[in-house]
Amino acid sequence: MQVDLRILRYDPERDAAPHWESYSVDAAPRDRVLNLLQSVKDLQDGSLTFRRSCAHGICGSDAMLINGRNRLACRIRVEQLGRKVSVAPLGGLPVVKDLVVEMEGFFEKYRSVMPFFVNDTPTPARERRQSAKDRERYDDTTKCILCAACTTSCPSFWAQPSYVGPAAIVQAHRFIFDSRDTAAEDRLEILADDDGVWKCRTTFNCVTACPREINVTGAILEVTRAIVARHG
Amino acid sequence: MRIDTDAIVVGAGGAALWAALELAHEGVQTAVLTKLYPTRSHTGAAQGGVCAALGNLEEDHWEWHMFDTVKGGDYLSDQDAAEVLAREAIERVIELEHMGLPFNRTPEGKIDQRRFGGHTRDFGEAPVKRACYAADRTGHMILQTLYQQCIKAGVRFYDEYHVVDLLFEGGDANEGGRAAGVVAYRIADGEIHTFRAKAVLLATGGYGRAWRITSNAYSLAGDGMALAYRRGVPLEDMEFYQFHPTGVYGIGILLSEAARGEGGTLLNRDGERFMARYAPRLMELAPRDMVSRAMYLEIRDGRGIDGKDYLFLDVSHLGRKVIEEKLPDITDFARIYLGVEPLREPVPVQPTAHYAMGGVPTDLSARVLRDETGALVPGLYAAGEAACVSVHGANRLGTNSLVDLLVFGRRAGKAMAEDVRGGTLPEIAADADEPVRAEIEALRTRAVGERPDTIRAEMTRLMDEKVGVFRDATLLSTAVERIGELRERYARVVVADRGTTFNTDLLETRELGYLLDCAQATAASALARKESRGAHSREDYPERNDAAWLAHTFAFRRDDAQPDLRYKPVSITRFEPKPRTY
Ligand SMILES: Cc1cc2nc3c(=O)[nH]c(=O)nc-3n(C[C@H](O)[C@H](O)[C@H](O)COP(=O)(O)OP(=O)(O)OC[C@H]3O[C@@H](n4cnc5c(N)ncnc54)[C@H](O)[C@@H]3O)c2cc1C
Ligand code: SF4
Ligand code: FES
Numbered sequence: 001m002q003v004d005l006r007i008l009r010y011d012p013e014r015d016a017a018p019h020w021e022s023y024s025v026d027a028a029p030r031d032r033v034l035n036l037l038q039s040v041k042d043l044q045d046g047s048l049t050f051r052r053s054c055a056h057g058i059c060g061s062d063a064m065l066i067n068g069r070n071r072l073a074c075r076i077r078v079e080q081l082g083r084k085v086s087v088a089p090l091g092g093l094p095v096v097k098d099l100v101v102e103m104e105g106f107f108e109k110y111r112s113v114m115p116f117f118v119n120d121t122p123t124p125a126r127e128r129r130q131s132a133k134d135r136e137r138y139d140d141t142t143k144c145i146l147c148a149a150c151t152t153s154c155p156s157f158w159a160q161p162s163y164v165g166p167a168a169i170v171q172a173h174r175f176i177f178d179s180r181d182t183a184a185e186d187r188l189e190i191l192a193d194d195d196g197v198w199k200c201r202t203t204f205n206c207v208t209a210c211p212r213e214i215n216v217t218g219a220i221l222e223v224t225r226a227i228v229a230r231h232g
Numbered sequence: 233m234r235i236d237t238d239a240i241v242v243g244a245g246g247a248a249l250w251a252a253l254e255l256a257h258e259g260v261q262t263a264v265l266t267k268l269y270p271t272r273s274h275t276g277a278a279q280g281g282v283c284a285a286l287g288n289l290e291e292d293h294w295e296w297h298m299f300d301t302v303k304g305g306d307y308l309s310d311q312d313a314a315e316v317l318a319r320e321a322i323e324r325v326i327e328l329e330h331m332g333l334p335f336n337r338t339p340e341g342k343i344d345q346r347r348f349g350g351h352t353r354d355f356g357e358a359p360v361k362r363a364c365y366a367a368d369r370t371g372h373m374i375l376q377t378l379y380q381q382c383i384k385a386g387v388r389f390y391d392e393y394h395v396v397d398l399l400f401e402g403g404d405a406n407e408g409g410r411a412a413g414v415v416a417y418r419i420a421d422g423e424i425h426t427f428r429a430k431a432v433l434l435a436t437g438g439y440g441r442a443w444r445i446t447s448n449a450y451s452l453a454g455d456g457m458a459l460a461y462r463r464g465v466p467l468e469d470m471e472f473y474q475f476h477p478t479g480v481y482g483i484g485i486l487l488s489e490a491a492r493g494e495g496g497t498l499l500n501r502d503g504e505r506f507m508a509r510y511a512p513r514l515m516e517l518a519p520r521d522m523v524s525r526a527m528y529l530e531i532r533d534g535r536g537i538d539g540k541d542y543l544f545l546d547v548s549h550l551g552r553k554v555i556e557e558k559l560p561d562i563t564d565f566a567r568i569y570l571g572v573e574p575l576r577e578p579v580p581v582q583p584t585a586h587y588a589m590g591g592v593p594t595d596l597s598a599r600v601l602r603d604e605t606g607a608l609v610p611g612l613y614a615a616g617e618a619a620c621v622s623v624h625g626a627n628r629l630g631t632n633s634l635v636d637l638l639v640f641g642r643r644a645g646k647a648m649a650e651d652v653r654g655g656t657l658p659e660i661a662a663d664a665d666e667p668v669r670a671e672i673e674a675l676r677t678r679a680v681g682e683r684p685d686t687i688r689a690e691m692t693r694l695m696d697e698k699v700g701v702f703r704d705a706t707l708l709s710t711a712v713e714r715i716g717e718l719r720e721r722y723a724r725v726v727v728a729d730r731g732t733t734f735n736t737d738l739l740e741t742r743e744l745g746y747l748l749d750c751a752q753a754t755a756a757s758a759l760a761r762k763e764s765r766g767a768h769s770r771e772d773y774p775e776r777n778d779a780a781w782l783a784h785t786f787a788f789r790r791d792d793a794q795p796d797l798r799y800k801p802v803s804i805t806r807f808e809p810k811p812r813t814y
Contacts (some may be wrong), residue, residue, distance in 0.1 A: 013731045030571065042685040046728025046737045053449040056485045056565065058372060059272040075568055096420065097734040103269065107391075116380035117332025127329040129341035135334060142334050142366070142373060146271050180332065 003027045003078055005036050007048070008088035009098050018095065020086075029079035033066055033087065037073060037099075050099040057211055060147030063090055064099050070149040070209040090152035092161065106148050109164050113172040113190055118183035134179040141174040141219050143212040150206035150216050156199045163199040164191070166206040166216045173219040176226060188227050197224045233425045237263045237388075238652040240414055240429040242395050242456060244270035246371070246637035247616025247644070248435035249378035251598075254645025256385035260652055263427055264387055265416050267394040267451065267739075270379045274437055274449045275637065278371025279488035279561055281363030282328075282634040283351055284321035288342045289361045294318040296353055297362065299807060301632060304350040304519045305589075305625020306766035306776065307809035308469070308784070308802055313621045315805065316596055317632070317639050324638035325364050333377045334366050346558075347493045350519040350629040356814075359517055363631045368490055368561040374634060392419040394739055395455065397668035398432065398463050398612075401658035405602055406464030406788070411611035412658035415665045417672065419739065422732030424672075426665045430655050431611050431648040434460060434592060434600075435641065438617040439750040441743075443585035443700075444692035447479055447486035453743035454750035456618040460592050461749055465600060465609060466786040468620040468800075469590035470750070471758035471768045474628055475701050477523040479584025480569050481542040487562050487581060489630045492516040494558055496547040498527070499578060500535040514814040521627040521767040522814065524583040528701045537580065544578035583701055589628055589767065590757075591620040593786065593800075598644035604786045604800035611651065611658070615644040622784060625802075626766020676738055681726035684741040687718055691744075691751060694718075699755050704772040708759035712794065715752045722748055753787040756794050761785065778809050 003025045010018035023044055025036050034052055041048045050073070051061040057075040064073055065088040067081055078085065093101040119128075144167065151157050151165035172191055176184040191197050197220055206216035239255050241248045244266035255262040266273070285292040297318035302309045329335060329343060336344040345361040353360040366373040382389075393416040400409035413428040436456030440448025461467050477498070478487040492498075498516050500506045510526040511518035518526075531541050547555055547562075555563055555575060566572045566579045592614035593601040598621075600612040616637050623636055698711035722745055729737035763777040764770050783799040790796055 011731060012733055030569070032569075041737070042683075046683065046685075047731070049729070049734050049736050051736075053268055053272050053451045054274060054277050055450060056277070056569070058277045058369075058561075059268070059274070059449065061268070061272050077568070077571075097731075100734050107269070111383055116384040117377070118384075119330075119332075123330045125326075127326055127335075127343050130337055131341050132337045132339070135337050139334070139367075142376075143369065145276070145372070146269075175332070178332065178334070 001027055001029065001083065003036060004084050005040065006086040007098070010095055011047070011097055027078050029077065031078045032074050033076050033078065033085060034062055034073040036078065036085065037087070049097045058145060060145035063147040063149040064088065065090060070153045072147060072211045075211055090148060092152045092158045103148065106151060106167070109168045110146060110171055112164065113168045114183060114187050115171040115175070117175060117178070117181055119180055120182065128180050130179055137179070138174050138177040140214050141170045143214055144170050144174070145212060147211060149209040149211060153205040153209040155203055155205065156201050160199060162195045164195050166220060169197060169220050169223055170214060170216055173223055176223060188223070188230055191223055192227045197227060200224070233423065234428070235263065235425060236428045236657060237261050238430055239648050240265065240427055240432045241435060242414060242433060243273070243435035243437065243616070244268070244389065245273035245435060245437055245616060246275040246374050246378060246634065247641035248433065249375070249382055250638055250641030251433050251435065251615060251645035251648065252387045253378060253381055253385060254642050255649055256382065256387050258649035260649050262388060263390055263429070265390045265393040265395055265414065265427065267392060267419065269391050270389065271375060273375055274452055276372045276375040277449065278634055279368040279486065280490040280493070281346065281348060281365035281370045281631045282325060282374065282638070283348060283362045283631040284325040284364060284635065285318065285362060286322060286325065286343060286345060286364065288338055289345050290353070292353065292360055292362055294322065296355060296360065297321065297351070299355045300351050301623060301629060302625070302807050303356065303812060304629040305627055306812055307782065308622070308625030308765060310622050310803040311805040311807065312803045313596055313623045317623045317635055320639045321635045324642065328374065328377060328638070331377050331381050333373050335364055336366060346490070347517060348630045349489050349492065349517045359514065363493065365490070368488055368559055371634060390416070393417070393425070394419055395459065396672065396742065397665070398459050399660050399664050400463060401660060404464035405460070405609045405612065410658055411609060412660045415668050417739070419734055422735060424665055424669055428657055428660055430652040430657060431613060433598070433613040433615060433644050433648060434618050435614070435616045436618045438588040439747060440585050442691065442747045442751045442754070443695045445479060445484040445582065445696060446585040447476055447484055448585065453746045455743065455746050456614065457591055458746035458749040460600070461753065461789045465592060466603060466788045467590060467753045468593035468786055469622060469784050470753040470787055471761050471785060472589035472626045472766055473585065473754060474520055474587040474589060474767050475524040475583040476520055476586035477527055477583055478545050478581040480565060481580035481582050483569055484584035485565055485569060486584065486586070487545060487565060487579065491545060491547050491559055491562050494547070494554055495550055496545055498523070499544040499546055500530045501537050501539065502535065506530050506535070511814040518814045519627055519629060524701050525769055527583055542580045542582045545581045546578040547574050548576055548578065587628055587633060588617055589620065589622070589624040589626065591618050594619050594621055596621070596643065597647035598640050599647060604798045613644045613648055615640045626768060672738070675727060675741060676730055678726045681724040682721055684725050684727070684744050687721055687725065688744050691715070691718055691748065695751060699758060702769050702771055703758055704770055705759065708755055711755040712759055715748065715755055719748050719752065749789070753795055757785045757787050757797060760797050782809065
């Protein structure tokens with residue numbers, strides 16, 4: 001089938017501002033948007049720029065705004081979208097070139113929530129025990145691939161870029177609810193900040209955006225409740 | 233810009249991150265350079281698990297794990313290395329748990345374990361539960377956990393820096409030189425930076441993108457192997473490339489062996505479990521090379537589905553609970569990429585290019601070997617899929633790559649920490665970056681020539697057809713010749729993007745150059761090896777020939793000629809080579 005593909009392009013060395021370009025691309029129904037982009041790059045314009053690596057939804061490189069929704073280009077089939085496909089960079093982050101956005105700020109926020117396991121008690125000779133039930137408690141948030149689809153679909157983040165954002169809270173959640181970890185208090189303290197969980201307006205955009213089907217808003221609410229319980 | 237540090241780690245996958253962590257704990261100033269954000273590394277794609285003889289569910293011993301590794305490798309594995317792998321796997325997996333890795337648990341709360349191809353009890357008697365796992369995202373959790381611990385330890389990362397050359401003091405590696413640093417291209421703005429250090433680790437992963445049907449990420453272009461090869465380092469055992477049996481038909485994305493570990497079956501057009509004819513004891517859990525060959529033969533004899541080039545992987549009888557709890561990602565891939573519902577229908581699969589057993593030769597401390605005599609390249613290290621220790625021999629067992637990353641990544645870090653203590657920084661010329669700067673400028677500004685994508689398409693098709701599951705002298709000599717032609721065409725390649733901002737066109741074209749180097753070493757080494765062993769199956773030499781070929785290939789690059797091939801004996805400590813039956 002022939003797909004009418006529109007891409008929001010921007011090259012800071014050539015363009016004053018982003019502009020839409022149209023391409024007609026020959027595609028199979030099972031092709032994914034990433035295949036369309038690759039085809040444009042190979043056959044029509046080699047300067048088209050986007051990040052990608054794994055090509056199957058596990059590395060988180062190619063989150064972008066596709067037909068008005070944040071998704072991974074490698075996970076959305078053309079047949080799910082129809083003959084008209086539009087692709088733009090993620091919102092709310094500075095555009096570097098074409099579909100590539102500046103990710104440094106996003107990762108900075110991620111690193112700010114102590115996204116690492118802490119337990120300074122002496123390590124046993126074998127594994128620390130954890131019940132399957134306790135393991136299940138934080139299973140959902142271990143799936144995060146830091147693609148930024150959630151944070152960049154969040155109206156609160158667009159309005160106030162200082163907001164730590166859903167992805168960072170998801171990553172904190174993964175440790176706060178891990179029965180083996182001992183630094184939950186410190187993370188809750190960080191997220192009780194003005195730029196922490198309070199900025200969430202439960203619009204659920206993040207849940208819709210997450211390619212890993214993580215209940216992002218649910219995780220934010222659990223963290224919020226833990227903060228409230230701690231002060232209550 | 234010029235940056236001095238004590239140690240450099242190139243890459244940020246599992247091997248690189250464990251080395252970096254070890255260096256941080258030893259207080260060594262380290263720069264980690266990675267062309268992808270660390271969490272984008274392909275280690276994150278590993279689904280199935282990481283093997284260690286913990287014995288949490290049934291009796292198990294590291295000696296059994298070592299035996300399986302050696303036998304799986306068709307006796308080409310260096311047994312001293314396989315012993316280190318199997319012994320240290322246990323400590324490393326426990327250590328990962330201590331770093332917070334969310335392993336699945338047994339009812340008593342221990343790390344859960346499951347079966348995986350080629351892993352047995354009692355030296356080959358029956359499958360054993362040895363693979364530790366976190367749902368089917370074990371690699372994702374390893375990558376995340378190690379990166380998290382690196383953040384905690386304050387490791388210095390240079391994200392989206394693409395290493396384009398290696399620097400030496402006193403001549404290239406083959407001239408006796410010592411590793412002195414790297415040249416890196418900052419992707420964001422095209423600036424070239426020179427990093428100088430006393431020790432350099434290459435942990436850049438594999439080169440699966442040399443094939444068309446592949447489980448590998450776009451970024452896996454053999455960068456570290458090719459860069460070392462160009463500087464006089466040999467590449468070991470490149471003819472041994474693994475094809476995984478269950479790639480998604482037509483695309484190559486991997487459906488993990490976990491599907492078969494949990495009881496999934498392979499069926500031909502008659503609905504027959506054909507593995508009964510090839511490996512009656514282990515059936516679908518026979519090592520990958522055997523299963524891939526069986527699939528190829530079924531297809532060639534017209535027993536593919538509808539007579540086409542694929543077969544079925546069936547998990548529908550396992551029930552919703554097993555499928556959804558233990559194989560969620562696999563189910564998801566079948567649904568997303570094929571529109572198939574594995575709860576009800578079988579999934580179309582075909583063998584897919586997957587893993588390089590070969591790579592940059594190293595000793596047990598990840599120190600790079602200069603030649604087949606075991607002489608070292610001072611200051612240079614390699615670990616992970618880019619390296620060849622060699623633990624995997626002629627065929628890697630499932631889950632043994634992740635073990636390799638953990639065990640030898642850590643050993644690299646330890647050895648480097650020792651190496652940099654006290655020593656002085658090497659001398660490098662002020663214009664050491666000049667050769668690669670000139671190469672990149674020439675590529676960026678060349679006005680007329682061929683686009684890289686036609687060369688890439690021809691190379692990947694060629695590798696699929698001629699350097700695949702089955703090989704013979706005709707296929708391989710054609711491949712060698714055609715890769716030579718492609719290399720000549722590559723010398724005149726042009727890019728469309730002439731800018732300096734995030735120029736992926738330029739970098740992907742450089743990656744094509746790395747792939748061509750790796751492809752050449754692979755095809756030439758394969759043509760020379762006149763026997764069948766592990767993943768290297770020659771139809772014209774169908775038997776393993778220990779008298780002539782129980783040896784590792786070392787390929788040395790030559791500018792305008794085929795590589796020079798030499799051979800190194802295999803280390804045999806405990807297990808005498810025997811015929812390999814399952
Ligand atoms: C789909 C899939 C499933 C798998 N499942 C399993 C499994 O279940 N069990 C198992 O044991 N093994 C499995 N494997 C194999 C295993 O995952 C890989 O072999 C292993 O993860 C490789 O890790 P690595 O650290 O060597 O490199 P990678 O994780 O591939 O990382 C390479 C790193 O090098 C960097 N890099 C590369 N080139 C450059 C350059 N020029 N400059 C700067 N940086 C560079 C990249 O940015 C990246 O950080 C699987 C492989 C695949 C493809
Ligand atoms: S929570 Fe989901 S959308 Fe957000 S970064 Fe993680 S994987 Fe991406
Ligand atoms: S390319 Fe890795 S998530 Fe899409």
